[in-house]
Amino acid sequence: MPTSVRLDAKTERLVEKIARDEGRTKSQVIREAIVAAAESKRGKREETRPYDRIAHLIGIAKGGPSDLSERTGEKFRKLLEEKRRRLR
Numbered sequence: 001m002p003t004s005v006r007l008d009a010k011t012e013r014l015v016e017k018i019a020r021d022e023g024r025t026k027s028q029v030i031r032e033a034i035v036a037a038a039e040s041k042r043g044k045r046e047e048t049r050p051y052d053r054i055a056h057l058i059g060i061a062k063g064g065p066s067d068l069s070e071r072t073g074e075k076f077r078k079l080l081e082e083k084r085r086r087l088r
Contacts, residue, residue: 005030 019026
């Protein structure tokens, strides 16, 4: 389906250069750029939650104490007391 797009001179030169360097037509370059932009935008919308950004990291660490989330208030108080003793 024919569609007309007006490009400024700088963009036109860029499209021509890419087409020439890669041995493709200007239409192919423009079509592929539109598809890439759409896929990029779609990917950004899907990954809006912080969890989605770090999901690949969750569960990869092994080792360390198993009780890190237990009695945190008590452990924090002990750390503060030790620090105060050292500063005296």
